[in-house]
Amino acid sequence: MGKYNEVVQNIVRGMLRAGLVEEVLAFARGLNESDIVPLFITDQQDVDRIVTISYYPSSLAKLVAEYRDKDKKIGMVVRSCDARAMVELAKRQQLNLENFYLVGIECYGVVKNRDKGHEIYIFSKEMKIDGELKPLDEGILSPNCRRCEYPIPTMADVSCRIEQSGETLVTANTEKGRKILSAANIPIEEGHQSDVTAMKERAARWQDKEFGELKEMESKERLSYWLSQFDKCIKCYGCRNSCPLCYCEDCYLGPERLLIQREEIPPQRLFHITRLIHVGDSCLNCGQCEATCPMEIPISKLYHMLYKELSGIFKYESGLDIDMLPPVSAITDEDLVKPGVDLD
Amino acid sequence: MNNDFEPKLLGFLCNWCSYAGADLAGVSRFQYPPNIRVIRVMCSARVDPVYVMKAFLSGVDGVFIGGCHPGECHYVKGNYYARRRAVMLRELLEVIGLEPERLKLEWVSASEGTIFAEVVKDFTQTIRSLGPNPLKSEGI
Numbered sequence: 001m002g003k004y005n006e007v008v009q010n011i012v013r014g015m016l017r018a019g020l021v022e023e024v025l026a027f028a029r030g031l032n033e034s035d036i037v038p039l040f041i042t043d044q045q046d047v048d049r050i051v052t053i054s055y056y057p058s059s060l061a062k063l064v065a066e067y068r069d070k071d072k073k074i075g076m077v078v079r080s081c082d083a084r085a086m087v088e089l090a091k092r093q094q095l096n097l098e099n100f101y102l103v104g105i106e107c108y109g110v111v112k113n114r115d116k117g118h119e120i121y122i123f124s125k126e127m128k129i130d131g132e133l134k135p136l137d138e139g140i141l142s143p144n145c146r147r148c149e150y151p152i153p154t155m156a157d158v159s160c161r162i163e164q165s166g167e168t169l170v171t172a173n174t175e176k177g178r179k180i181l182s183a184a185n186i187p188i189e190e191g192h193q194s195d196v197t198a199m200k201e202r203a204a205r206w207q208d209k210e211f212g213e214l215k216e217m218e219s220k221e222r223l224s225y226w227l228s229q230f231d232k233c234i235k236c237y238g239c240r241n242s243c244p245l246c247y248c249e250d251c252y253l254g255p256e257r258l259l260i261q262r263e264e265i266p267p268q269r270l271f272h273i274t275r276l277i278h279v280g281d282s283c284l285n286c287g288q289c290e291a292t293c294p295m296e297i298p299i300s301k302l303y304h305m306l307y308k309e310l311s312g313i314f315k316y317e318s319g320l321d322i323d324m325l326p327p328v329s330a331i332t333d334e335d336l337v338k339p340g341v342d343l344d
Numbered sequence: 345m346n347n348d349f350e351p352k353l354l355g356f357l358c359n360w361c362s363y364a365g366a367d368l369a370g371v372s373r374f375q376y377p378p379n380i381r382v383i384r385v386m387c388s389a390r391v392d393p394v395y396v397m398k399a400f401l402s403g404v405d406g407v408f409i410g411g412c413h414p415g416e417c418h419y420v421k422g423n424y425y426a427r428r429r430a431v432m433l434r435e436l437l438e439v440i441g442l443e444p445e446r447l448k449l450e451w452v453s454a455s456e457g458t459i460f461a462e463v464v465k466d467f468t469q470t471i472r473s474l475g476p477n478p479l480k481s482e483g484i
Contacts, residue, residue, distance in 0.1 A: 223441030
């Protein structure tokens with residue numbers, strides 16, 4: 001299936017050859033051919049291992065923010081949730097976007113569980129498994145992807161759209177993007193429009209369904225639903241460790257902070273509520289928390305639901321604009337003239 | 345509704361305005377319900393949303409945050425932060441299934457002893473009609 005990955009690989013190859021970046025982080029085949037792992041690529045020959053199939057097992061933004069040296073020039077092959085995570089982390093002074101060259105892949109959802117040995121590509125209404133085109137089965141998508149409204153990585157420097165035929169259309173979104181493409185000798189397809197209406201419709205439908213179910217409940221019923229979910233927790237810290245927005249080195253939930261008791265399982269409900277308070281205002285709905293959770297607690301649904309409510313009130317969309325600060329931790333000039341205890 | 349229900353309220357009062365307002369209510373002998381327990385904080389922005397949720401999870405029926413009027417904050421902008429957090433917290437309460445009315449933010453200045461007494465009276469009444477914190481019956 002070289003055709004599907006080829007253009008992205010060529011872009012990466014061009015970036016490395018021209019010395020724009022020292023290394024590239026992307027999902028690629030691991031030592032075992034059927035594994036897909038995040039890989040830091042410095043060597044031209046490893047570029048062939050990069051894959052673009054609809055599977056995205058962890059947040060690359062989290063990886064670079066945590067482990068990399070701050071001044072290195074790094075290229076990344078990301079989907080829009082991760083490109084948005086990069087913007088959110090840059091807002092929080094965790095990384096400098098100047099040092100990153102983001103190659104975005106247009107994404108209509110990724111699968112929740114991957115069948116090893118099968119190649120799956122998801123398009124807005126169809127999916128292609130091992131070269132065979134079928135109508136899209138929404139059941140195989142990750143639950144957060146069904147609710148996702150951001151198929152196009154406009155915040156990345158370059159966005160690549162993989163067509164059903166395997167051809168890839170490439171657009172540069174920024175000056176850096178044009179630099180990348182000229183280094184890789186790839187023609188820019190200006191102005192191709194992607195049809196996002198099907199995706200938006202799907203997102204609205206699933207949000208209505210999943211949030212609607214909860215909103216229809218009596219508040220007491222909803223409370224016991226969430227408490228019973230929280231009580232499944234085994235305090236593995238997986239949600240915190242996989243969340244691209246949880247960047248604190250000294251975490252509030254760590255045992256040394258004495259907020260959450262040691263050796264207590266399930267943890268106090270405050271564990272989940274604290275996480276909800278900390279990331280709820282700018283949750284990216286990347287779904288990493290839920291995908292990691294061994295107890296299958298639908299946490300991304302909870303965070304996304306609060307985020308949707310808050311984004312209406314604060315007129316805030318996370319991950320799109322680096323100058324738009326997180327609404328709960330930054331006040332604006334309009335706040336100063338409002339006299340009431342509410343914002344409206 | 346159980347008539348024996350006496351709400352337990354927690355108040356976070358800012359040192360410069362609301363706490364002084366509560367003090368004034370006390371020395372002027374304005375009557376207000378004894379249901380509120382007060383914690384003095386240096387600024388309403390000192391109230392971490394986690395504290396509020398910890399209070400609810402510990403069985404408090406209502407949380408009151410008192411801050412200075414906009415423009416009068418001792419630390420210039422603290423009360424604006426408190427306001428944004430309160431807006432967020434009310435939505436959060438709604439999402440997880442607690443009544444958002446259980447959290448109240450009000451501006452009370454140091455000279456507003458009567459207003460403090462009035463606010464506490466109203467808030468106690470609201471919580472009394474809402475009934476006990478449902479988390480209590482869920483087991484805390």
